[in-house]
Amino acid sequence: xxxxxxxxxxxxxxxTLPMGSTPGMRTSYMQACQAYLSKSDGMxxxxxxxxxxxxxxxxxxxxxxxxMNQIFEDENAFKKYNANDTDHSQFVTExxxxxxxxxxxxxxxxxxxxxxxxxxxxxxxGAPPRLMHSIYFSLTDKSDEAVTKFIxxxxxxxxxxxxxxxxxxxxxxxxxRDVSIANYDVAMNILWKSKNDYSNYLASEQHNQFFPxxxxxxxxxxxxxxxxxxPSIKGK
Numbered sequence: 001x002x003x004x005x006x007x008x009x010x011x012x013x014x015x016t017l018p019m020g021s022t023p024g025m026r027t028s029y030m031q032a033c034q035a036y037l038s039k040s041d042g043m044x045x046x047x048x049x050x051x052x053x054x055x056x057x058x059x060x061x062x063x064x065x066x067x068m069n070q071i072f073e074d075e076n077a078f079k080k081y082n083a084n085d086t087d088h089s090q091f092v093t094e095x096x097x098x099x100x101x102x103x104x105x106x107x108x109x110x111x112x113x114x115x116x117x118x119x120x121x122x123x124x125x126g127a128p129p130r131l132m133h134s135i136y137f138s139l140t141d142k143s144d145e146a147v148t149k150f151i152x153x154x155x156x157x158x159x160x161x162x163x164x165x166x167x168x169x170x171x172x173x174x175x176x177r178d179v180s181i182a183n184y185d186v187a188m189n190i191l192w193k194s195k196n197d198y199s200n201y202l203a204s205e206q207h208n209q210f211f212p213x214x215x216x217x218x219x220x221x222x223x224x225x226x227x228x229x230x231p232s233i234k235g236k
Contacts, residue, residue: 004073004074004076004077006074006075006076007074007075007110007111007112007170008044008071008072008073008074008110008111008114008170009071009072009073009074009075009077009078009108009109009110009111009170009173010069010070010071010072010108010109010111010168010170010187010189011069011070011071011072011078011106011108012067012068012069012070012106012107012108012109012134012187012189012224013067013068013104013105013106013107013179014061014064014066014067014068014104014105014106014107014224015029015064015065015066015067015068015102015103015104016063016064016065016102016103016104016105017029017065017066017099017102018099018100018101018102025099026050026065026066027229029065029066029095029099030048030049030050030066030229032091032094032095032098033048033066033068033091034046034048034229036087036088036090036091036094037068037070037087037088037091039087040077040080040081040085040087040088041077041080041081042072042073042074042076042077042078042080042081043070043071043072043073043077043081044071044072044073045069045070045071045166046068046069046070046071047067047068047069047070047132047191047228048066048067048068048228048229049066049067049068049069049132049226049227049228049229050065050066050067050226050227050229051064051065051066051067051225051226051227052131052195052225052226052227054195055225057223059221059222059223060223060224060225061222061223061224064105064224066226067132067134067224067226069132069134069189071111071114071168075110075173078108104179105179105181106175106177106179106180106181107134107136107181107184107187108172108173108174108175108180109170109171109172109173109186109187110170110171110173111168111169111170112148112151112169112170112171113151113155113159113167113168113169113170114166114167114168115159115164115166115167115168116165116166117163117164117165117166117167119163119164119165119193120165120166120191121165122230122231123193123194123230127194128194128195128196129194129227129228129229129230130165130191130192130193130194130227130228130230131191131192131194131195131197131198131225131226131227131228132189132190132191132192132224132225132226132227132228133189133190133191133192133198133223133224133225134187134188134189134190134223134224134225134226135187135188135189135221135222135223135224136181136183136184136186136187136188136221136222136223137150137184137185137186137187137188137218137220137221138183138184138185138218138219138220138221138222139185139186139217139218139219140216140217140218140219141217142185146217147171147185147186149217150185150186150214150217151169151170151171151186153210153213153214154169154186154188154210155167155169156213157206157207157209157210157213158188158190158201158206158207158210160206161197161200161201161204161206161207162197162200163192163193163194163196163197163198163200163201164190164191164192164193164197164201165191165192165193166189166190166191167188167189167190167191168188168189168190169186169187169188169189170186170187171185171186171187172184172185172186172187183220183222184220184222191228195227198225
């Protein structure tokens, strides 16, 4: 149960490492994120993930190397982490020294629904990695009523599938930072047990029914798929 009366907040950061990155550099960067950024007062969940390079759908954004998704108890917890968390400040200092020129795009949202699936457990050693599917929708009608209707349709058709670990959907929270992206209205993040579960979801009847149900509502979509480095971490 959320201790705050304010909505939970999803903070998603997409890092583009300099010079194209190497597998070793990406692993080190993800380990640094996990060491410095995975625990803070009011952080409920943390995932760090690697670009799913085998995902070639036309709508996929592939202009990043690492995806970090964090859920905070509310906006106040995020602001405390961003401005006053000593580990976060140390990370910024160290990363500026280790990998100068790293790019960041940040997508923030206030969650309207957060559902944990029955299979929300890390995979066994040697099993395929979990896949984080993040999609940001720009809608044709940006009124509160239209946004709420769209979110309810997403919940109806997309939140109850085999292999779903976490389903989080919310509205744009524009923090107006220099790294903030604000060209969307609804953010949806789904953590899948595996790529195979994600593929089954894409081919499912419910997923197919989503498109006629939202006909004319979507102006654009921005999709980020990434493989989670385990273990994911539950915050304080």
